[in-house]
Amino acid sequence: MDNMTSFTIYTLLEPRGSKSYRHIYFTCFLFLYVLILLVNIWLSIVIVLERTLHEPMYIFLCNLCVNGQYGATGFYPKFLYDILRDSYVIPSYMCALQAFVIYTSAMCEYSTLAVMAYDRHVAICRPLDYHSKLNKFSCGILLGFCWIPPFITMFIALFLSNRLALCKNNIDKLYCDNWSIVKLSCESTATNNIYGFISISFYLSLFAIIIVSYMKLVTACKASLECRKKFWQTCVPHMFCLINFTVATLFDTMYSRYSSNNFPEDLRNFLALEIIIVPPLFNPVIYGLKLKEVRRRVLKSWINIMKKS
Template structure:
């Protein structure tokens, strides 16, 4: 084999004891994927059908759920297919596509959380300007921002990775990601590293802006009991989502940058999958249970069934 090659296919990491337990793995991951699809779709349908929920806060939550389905679909169907066939191989173009989908979803999530923090800041700190600053056009532009920026950033990311000649073809992860691809290269990856640092800096700026928004919110809400009630009711779910997703991103970054075969295998797989499993599964649960307006409408069918049976 040449020292530098462009491989048509790559091999992915296999789950531990996959030959013996692949049917158990398949069942568990199928259930997880089904739950993600069901919970997020249910919340989306409720927000779309209920006119009372056609407000910026709920529209952005709907976008978060759409993105959760989008990102999960970048991983689960391929992984379930691999488990059925017990063959962990992926073509180069599908690897690039999977990388794009998963990490565009990751950045879209962070952009959406930043937009949601801005929405809560205006709603609580500048309530008289809320409908002016977050009118239909402004909401549309913020949603475009949540999707266009991740798409452009990750098109460049994937393009920079695909130009590299590779020395190896085994990706030490259960799915393709940009940094794993870069680590296979025999060429200089300075450009990729600089661009990766720029992207991480952008995400860090988003994180800081979100934290600053919530600090201002907390300070502003101290003076009023009504503001404190609104803060706990609408902002706490956002904070849960932010913490949940930031921890997932930290694990993924640690794994991608510093993970090696010296790590315990179970820990490596957990670090790799945390960003795929936890945010899209827990976001709809957090918003569905914590926000009264959504909770009432989510549970309305069950209340109706109880009334009929009673």
């Protein structure tokens, strides 16, 4: 107990071979970051500028893209800076900020996917009520639901973590997350565990809502050819994004809660980075390729750019 203190600097995990392959790592992760920003910003701009895409489904898709940029920015600039300096340390306040950004982004993504499932449920199962249920006011409420609960949830989680006296300062991960900070404490973390269980239960309930929505959608599609057409056009990309993000979240949870030094380091790093690399990169690509209206507008904007150049 005498060793407990409050550290102002944390040490992050150093990637294997970072000294030998520093320039390769930097080039690869810079390319990933630029690509994530490019595809998400491009799709967001297309949706904002095209008035025909000012529908709830596309507005929520734009929110998903904005969130992808937000979450990626919480990781890549700091990691690229660490690679250049070959110094994997982070001040405690920056660590808390990074954990806040990355995990509010993850929670916002899940909330947005739940809202998009509700949007598709109303559009397919109750098409006559769609514009009354998904009007500007209700869309504003749903967008607030995507952002406000994650911010409040993560703020409370970090507040509870900040109360703990720490006896270690080595975070066995390439970036900061709340559970990694909690694990540095040598005192009781029962309150943090209870709050974490409540938070996870809330987002599991969102997953249950999504599953129920899709069960009703599948039932509706059996009775109508038009419903089946809408399902394949708009729900399939959503399902891909949901599966993709759920797998990424599962990997991150496995890494944070059950990681072991017996695991190969490359596998552990993959588990940690999957949630940061895959969803923000593939979500806009999946929607951009599958949704006919989005694909058409993206191609149109690309052709216009090529003509001007």
